[in-house]
Amino acid sequence: MSGILYIVSTPIGNLEDMTLRSLRVLKEVDLIAAEDTRRSRKLLTHFDIKTPMISYWGAKEKVKAEEVLAHLLNDKDVALISDAGTPGISDPGSVLVRRALEKAMNVMPVPGPSAMIAALSISGLPTESFTFIGFLPPKASQRRKFLSELAIKRETLIFYEAPHRVMDTLVDMESIFGADRKAVVARELTKLHEEILRGTISSVIDQLDNSTVAGEFVVVIEGRTKSEPVSEDEALAEMKTLMQTGVSRKDAARKISSTYGLSKKRLYDRSLE
Numbered sequence: 001m002s003g004i005l006y007i008v009s010t011p012i013g014n015l016e017d018m019t020l021r022s023l024r025v026l027k028e029v030d031l032i033a034a035e036d037t038r039r040s041r042k043l044l045t046h047f048d049i050k051t052p053m054i055s056y057w058g059a060k061e062k063v064k065a066e067e068v069l070a071h072l073l074n075d076k077d078v079a080l081i082s083d084a085g086t087p088g089i090s091d092p093g094s095v096l097v098r099r100a101l102e103k104a105m106n107v108m109p110v111p112g113p114s115a116m117i118a119a120l121s122i123s124g125l126p127t128e129s130f131t132f133i134g135f136l137p138p139k140a141s142q143r144r145k146f147l148s149e150l151a152i153k154r155e156t157l158i159f160y161e162a163p164h165r166v167m168d169t170l171v172d173m174e175s176i177f178g179a180d181r182k183a184v185v186a187r188e189l190t191k192l193h194e195e196i197l198r199g200t201i202s203s204v205i206d207q208l209d210n211s212t213v214a215g216e217f218v219v220v221i222e223g224r225t226k227s228e229p230v231s232e233d234e235a236l237a238e239m240k241t242l243m244q245t246g247v248s249r250k251d252a253a254r255k256i257s258s259t260y261g262l263s264k265k266r267l268y269d270r271s272l273e
């Protein structure tokens with residue numbers, strides 16, 4: 001018998017967002033594996049949780065995952081927490097979950113806050129379908145290339161961004177996605193200085209200009225609208241992405257050509273080049 005691995009979400013700023021179940025699980029497990037034990041100590045002390053803690057430091061995630069697995073194999077229940085929000089979401093955790101599942105262990109979520117869902121939920125942008133990107137590459141050239149590949153996507157896009165890069169990223173988005181796409185910048189969610197900027201990408205840039213760029217940010221961007229024309233190259237890129245998911249060339253050409261009103265034969269032929 002092995003122990004249970006609980007993936008426990010913790011607040012992203014406001015301690016009142018700690019759930020009753022997460023408190024109970026953190027009190028009852030044998031061990032808490034924390035991304036940063038010093039940071040989590042403050043949270044645990046606040047809630048009078050005395051469960052022993054071990055480090056699950058992201059930079060050493062592979063090694064740390066094996067350490068946690070050893071405890072689980074020893075029939076200990078372990079709760080994984082990150083510095084804030086949901087473990088594994090732009091935070092360490094996915095390696096441990098995969099390894100535990102490989103060993104047929106019981107992995108249970110204890111859901112709660114995540115900045116991406118909090119931002120999306122108040123964005124006012126379509127929520128039926130969205131892509132969570134997380135952090136973009138820090139280098140400007142790589143970031144722009146990445147954004148260019150996303151430009152065609154119809155679904156809402158969600159990004160995490162560091163305060164010192166958020167302005168540069170928005171300026172890149174303005175030139176790549178177009179100034180008029182809707183954008184929401186959610187800053188310091190659930191905290192004292194929570195601020196939500198809404199508008200087009202360019203108007204959000206103007207608003208951000210006037211405030212101090214500090215704190216934590218989620219950027220939510222409207223997907224490509226029907227009125228934005230799609231070039232043949234962009235449609236081809238989307239067709240190739242579709243084919244990588246196992247869709248045949250013929251079906252991909254049919255679907256993409258009808259979505260964008262382009263020639264099926266031409267897309268098919270060009271995809272062979």
Ligand code: SAM
Nearest residue numbers: 012085086089114115160161188189216217218
């Ligand atoms: N695991 C976390 C989650 O579920 O949201 C995310 C961890 S990631 C290392 C940290 C990033 O999440 C920050 O740089 C910021 O982009 C975003 N973030 C976290 N807390 C936030 C908050 N209170 N307001 C806005 N963004 C936040």
